[in-house]
Amino acid sequence: MSRSELARHTGLNRSTIRDLVGELGSNGLVAEGRGTTRHGPGRPSSVATPRPEGAVVLAAELEVDSMAVATVGLGGHIFDEIRVPTSQVSRSPEDMVSDLAHLGRPLIASLPAGHRLVGVGVGVAGVVRRQDGFVHVAPNLGWSNVPLRGMISEELGLSRVMMANEADLGVLAEHRRGAGRNQRHLIYVAGEVGVGIGVIYDGKPMLGAAGYAGEAGHTMVNPAGRACRCGSVGCWETEVGEEALARHSGVSEGDAREGLVDEIVRRAQAGDARTLAAVGEIGRWLGLGIGNLINTFNPELVVIGGFFDQLYPWLEPAMNAGAQQMALSAPWMTCSIRRSELGADAVLIGAAELVFAEIIADPSALPAAVGSLVGRAAT
Numbered sequence: 001m002s003r004s005e006l007a008r009h010t011g012l013n014r015s016t017i018r019d020l021v022g023e024l025g026s027n028g029l030v031a032e033g034r035g036t037t038r039h040g041p042g043r044p045s046s047v048a049t050p051r052p053e054g055a056v057v058l059a060a061e062l063e064v065d066s067m068a069v070a071t072v073g074l075g076g077h078i079f080d081e082i083r084v085p086t087s088q089v090s091r092s093p094e095d096m097v098s099d100l101a102h103l104g105r106p107l108i109a110s111l112p113a114g115h116r117l118v119g120v121g122v123g124v125a126g127v128v129r130r131q132d133g134f135v136h137v138a139p140n141l142g143w144s145n146v147p148l149r150g151m152i153s154e155e156l157g158l159s160r161v162m163m164a165n166e167a168d169l170g171v172l173a174e175h176r177r178g179a180g181r182n183q184r185h186l187i188y189v190a191g192e193v194g195v196g197i198g199v200i201y202d203g204k205p206m207l208g209a210a211g212y213a214g215e216a217g218h219t220m221v222n223p224a225g226r227a228c229r230c231g232s233v234g235c236w237e238t239e240v241g242e243e244a245l246a247r248h249s250g251v252s253e254g255d256a257r258e259g260l261v262d263e264i265v266r267r268a269q270a271g272d273a274r275t276l277a278a279v280g281e282i283g284r285w286l287g288l289g290i291g292n293l294i295n296t297f298n299p300e301l302v303v304i305g306g307f308f309d310q311l312y313p314w315l316e317p318a319m320n321a322g323a324q325q326m327a328l329s330a331p332w333m334t335c336s337i338r339r340s341e342l343g344a345d346a347v348l349i350g351a352a353e354l355v356f357a358e359i360i361a362d363p364s365a366l367p368a369a370v371g372s373l374v375g376r377a378a379t
């Protein structure tokens with residue numbers, strides 16, 4: 001944005017904007033150059049843009065069946081990314097942390113000179129206390145009471161490590177850089193092994209008292225339903241998670257050539273009747289749950305992510321019908337449902353945003369010398 005646009009968006013006066021842009025510029029976070037915006041006749045104004053190399057985060061997503069690690073620069077620019085499938089067998093936190101470091105170190109080492117690593121951001125499929133990165137429970141990973149932040153910090157030799165529930169990071173990313181830009185009331189619904197939601201309420205993340213809000217996957221939708229890994233019965237994710245998808249479609253892990261969802265997509269594209277019926281059934285339950293969320297939160301937008309996004313073309317009709325059936329007409333009329341714009345990268349970008357927010361709030365906390373935070377990670 002130009003300085004005058006920044007002044008308009010923030011309500012700050014021009015001299016304050018000049019000082020702030022100057023401070024961010026001297027910290028290497030922002031560059032100013034001749035841009036394309038033009039107000040009336042005359043020279044185009046100077047435009048301030050984020051410098052991705054000025055602040056780079058090692059972002060990681062710890063999923064049940066995959067792990068992704070990326071280097072993400074300020075502004076959401078992904079320099080490099082690795083995603084690897086992991087065993088479906090429950091894996092120990094120690095193994096996951098070791099794998100994360102194994103994947104992350106080469107990415108850090110490959111950053112060109114002048115790129116400043118500022119920290120690590122991690123998304124976890126579980127109930128995470130943000131304050132200290134303590135994972136209370138991650139039912140689908142089989143974890144409880146894991147001091148994950150300390151473990152990652154020690155393994156990588158990096159001090160700034162921040163983490164959050166993956167759906168909370170998904171909604172943050174879609175709000176800042178994806179389908180929910182300029183929206184103030186937004187819900188992100190992502191299908192993985194379980195289902196997670198993240199909520200932006202009146203422009204701010206809705207986290208609850210300790211950061212545990214949004215566990216809609218463990219709200220009851222079917223009292224006559226199946227046992228859930230959380231210990232309850234009939235939770236939403238028992239009707240819409242990957243296990244339900246496998247059950248309805250008859251595709252077992254043994255049949256899946258690449259992975260369950262890829263196989264379902266392949267069969268849906270081929271028009272396989274049982275697969276289409278299975279995806280429709282998932283869509284119906286997904287829609288009913290979304291209708292509950294629409295009634296509760298009155299969002300402007302619901303963004304669909306995770307494997308629901310991959311299956312969207314086939315899910316959409318039953319999902320919309322279910323949501324419309326459940327939602328009251330007034331909140332339904334003012335809400336739209338849209339696919340994720342960031343797709344599989346949403347959680348990684350959100351994990352980086354978590355760290356950037358801290359940097360932007362206090363640029364003086366940046367490491368003084370480029371690479372000074374890298375420590376033994378680069379060795």
Ligand SMILES: [Zn+2]
Pocket residue numbers: 217218219228229230231232233235
């Ligand atoms: Zn549950």
